[in-house]
Amino acid sequence: xxxxxxxxxxxxxxxxxxxxxxxxxxxxxxxxxxxxxxxxxxxxxxxxxxxxxxxxxxxxxxxxxxxxxxxxxxxxxxxxxxxxxxxxxxxxxxxxxxxxxxxxxxxxxxxxxxxxxxxxxxxxxxxxxxxxxxxxxxxxxxxxxxxxxxxxxxxxxxxxxxxxxxxxxxxxxxxxxxxxxxxxxxxxxxxxxxxxxxxxxxxxxxxxxxxxxxxxxxxxxxxxxxxxxxxxxxxxxxxxxxxxxxxxxxxxxxxxxxx
Amino acid sequence: xxxxxxxxxxxxxxxxxxxxxxxxxxxxxxxxxxxxxxxxxxxxxxxxxxxxxxxxxxxxxxxxxxxxxxxxxxxxxxxxxxxxxxxxxxxxxxxxxxxxxxxxxxxxxxxxxxxxxxxxxxxxxxxxxxxxxxxxxxxxxxxxxxxxxxxxxxxxxxxxxxxxxxxxxxxxxxxxxxxxxxxxxxxxxxxxxxxxxxxxxxxxxxxxxxxxxxxxxxxxxxxxxxxxxxxxxxxxxxxxxxxxxxxxxxxxxxxxxxxxxxxxxxxxxxxxxxxxxxxxxxxxxxxxxxxxxxxxxxxxxxxxxxxxxxxxxxxxxxxx
Numbered sequence: 400x401x402x403x404x405x406x407x408x409x410x411x412x413x414x415x416x417x418x419x420x421x422x423x424x425x426x427x428x429x430x431x432x433x434x435x436x437x438x439x440x441x442x443x444x445x446x447x448x449x450x451x452x453x454x455x456x457x458x459x460x461x462x463x464x465x466x467x468x469x470x471x472x473x474x475x476x477x478x479x480x481x482x483x484x485x486x487x488x489x490x491x492x493x494x495x496x497x498x499x500x501x502x503x504x505x506x507x508x509x510x511x512x513x514x515x516x517x518x519x520x521x522x523x524x525x526x527x528x529x530x531x532x533x534x535x536x537x538x539x540x541x542x543x544x545x546x547x548x549x550x551x552x553x554x555x556x557x558x559x560x561x562x563x564x565x566x567x568x569x570x571x572x573x574x575x576x577x578x579x580x581x582x583x584x585x586x587x588x589x590x591x592x593x594x595x596x597x598x599x600x601x602x603x604x605x606x607x608x609x610x611x612x613x614x615x616x617x618x619x620x621x622x623x624x625x626x627x628x629x630x631x632x633x634x635x636x637x638x639x640x641x642x643x644x645x646x647x648x649x650x651x652x653x654x655x656x657x658x
Numbered sequence: 659x660x661x662x663x664x665x666x667x668x669x670x671x672x673x674x675x676x677x678x679x680x681x682x683x684x685x686x687x688x689x690x691x692x693x694x695x696x697x698x699x700x701x702x703x704x705x706x707x708x709x710x711x712x713x714x715x716x717x718x719x720x721x722x723x724x725x726x727x728x729x730x731x732x733x734x735x736x737x738x739x740x741x742x743x744x745x746x747x748x749x750x751x752x753x754x755x756x757x758x759x760x761x762x763x764x765x766x767x768x769x770x771x772x773x774x775x776x777x778x779x780x781x782x783x784x785x786x787x788x789x790x791x792x793x794x795x796x797x798x799x800x801x802x803x804x805x806x807x808x809x810x811x812x813x814x815x816x817x818x819x820x821x822x823x824x825x826x827x828x829x830x831x832x833x834x835x836x837x838x839x840x841x842x843x844x845x846x847x848x849x850x851x852x853x854x855x856x857x858x859x860x861x862x863x864x865x866x867x868x869x870x871x872x873x874x875x876x877x878x879x880x881x882x883x884x885x886x887x888x889x890x891x892x893x894x895x896x897x898x899x900x901x902x903x904x905x906x907x908x909x910x911x912x913x914x915x916x917x918x919x920x921x922x923x924x925x926x927x928x929x930x931x932x933x934x935x936x937x938x939x940x941x942x943x944x945x946x947x948x949x950x951x952x953x954x955x956x957x958x959x960x961x962x963x964x965x966x967x968x969x970x971x972x973x974x975x976x977x978x
Contacts (some may be wrong), residue, residue, distance in 0.1 A: 412925070415794070420794060422794065422795070428791065428795070455789075525906075526790065526792075528789060528793075532767060534760035537761060537762060538764040543729050543839045545728070545757075546754050546833075557841060564754045564969070565670070565674060565752065565852075566849070567667070567846070568847075570843060571727075571842075571843045572840070573839055573840050574843040583901050583904060583909070622801055622802045623800070624773060624800045625797055625798075626785070627797075629795065630798055633933070633952070633953065635953065636950075637940075640955050640956065641887070642963060642967060645688060646954075646971060648955060649971050649975075652916055653916070654832045654975070656858065656859045656885065656915075656916065656973075657975075658882060
């Protein structure tokens with residue numbers, strides 16, 4: 400069985416201070432100096448794929464793919480150490496933050512030549528917050544797609560997928576191929592490779608595809624134009640309290656909330 | 659302009675989606691503008707027994723228990739919309755609806771943008787705003803298309819008045835759809851009582867409290883209160899509290915009378931989830947954290963001191 404995971408490395412916005420939100424005249428924010436992390440939904444996807452491989456008796460071929468600039472990302476090698484069979488980096492200097500068509504078409508270019516059984520993709524990534532890529536990919540590849548997935552188990556040649564819709568837990572027994580869009584999942588952290596695994600995979604290489612030199616199958620022009628970006632400031636005028644204010648606060652706010 | 663809201667799911671979900679769409683409608687459309695409503699229900703609903711927002715003109719209602727599968731909706735919706743010309747389709751904020759929203763816009767060549775907080779039609783274009791950069795920034799987009807398909811951002815759910823004048827059109831749209839992808843399915847509805855979003859008092863803990871044991875101590879301090887416990891993403895991801903108690907843009911949007919924030923710095927992703935609380939009290943030893951600009955009361959002290967004082971007051975009051 401072939402499992403494909405797409406993931407994105409994103410700036411850790413928790414590291415930004417108020418003064419770091421500087422918007423350029425081209426509506427861009429310089430995040431280049433901020434440490435990158437794996438998009439949380441994608442991190443769950445990467446670990447879920449490894450767990451499927453751990454539990455499976457049959458051979459699982461794991462592919463991880465990311466799209467980014469031409470900078471060297473050391474993290475990609477660690478996926479090889481974690482026993483991902485193939486790690487692909489699609490490189491481009493294009494600004495694709497709000498261009499989900501470009502991203503989905505790029506992934507589809509690879510997926511059409513290398514069809515997979517399970518595609519694991521995060522629900523959304525910060526920056527663009529577009530929430531589109533997996534769904535566009537489903538339409539391009541014409542395969543089913545399930546959203547807000549929290550876990551997946553392989554049972555014989557079928558999959559048991561758990562997803563959430565408000566207060567409803569939905570369990571679906573399905574036949575691949577399928578795109579599973581990972582939402583909030585209890586499987587949230589990617590494991591760390593051992594030193595032994597790092598050394599043993601040290602000579603393995605990340606596959607690099609230069610997106611700027613290939614013609615995508617269909618690069619649609621979006622009719623959306625980013626007009627402006629701004630940071631909203633909603634500041635209150637809070638009362639700064641001392642420990643002795645708790646008694647008054649309790650009387651006015653907490654008392655009625657006692658059981 | 660013909661507009662339609664599209665909702666899916668069992669009755670409890672549909673009613674929640676309607677409240678959320680009501681909040682969006684109030685913010686974006688004039689009250690006399692009518693909108694059609696398409697309901698795909700997983701369970702049989704007597705629409706006449708439901709409260710329906712006053713802005714609904716026509717309700718297209720269809721029911722089938724297999725409407726759980728998005729592939730079925732998509733094919734049916736594609737056929738329905740090919741026969742009914744709508745310029746604007748509006749979907750709720752959940753990922754299930756987002757799945758349908760993106761894919762139907764691709765199939766029918768509508769322009770698509772998701773998680774929007776406002777939309778205006780000006781001249782020959784739409785002006786749409788939405789949160790970007792993990793809700794840290796707002797982006798305004800011009801969309802040059804006469805057909806648009808949007809999903810809305812998560813909102814507090816706003817109650818609505820009953821409507822008396824809608825037209826109810828029952829449709830049988832299932833048409834024996836052939837599904838060879840889902841072999842079996844089951845739905846388990848979780849306890850609806852004591853939901854975070856319905857609670858009048860919510861305590862939100864951040865990673866500043868340090869450990870799961872500290873969460874338990876806070877729960878013990880407040881055991882005499884009628885409250886619900888929520889947490890920030892790092893707290894949930896560390897397994898200190900359950901996943902469904904995540905507060906913020908990727909979890910639950912809350913609007914309690916009182917929200918107590920303990921050990922959270924106040925990243926925008928959290929703020930978006932608590933900003934509609936009537937009163938916010940923040941406790942954080944760091945004076946420079948963002949939450950201190952958003953709260954009504956701030957305590958710049960070790961939260962353990964705050965908790966100890968609360969315990970003393972509660973013990974005294976309960977003995978009075």
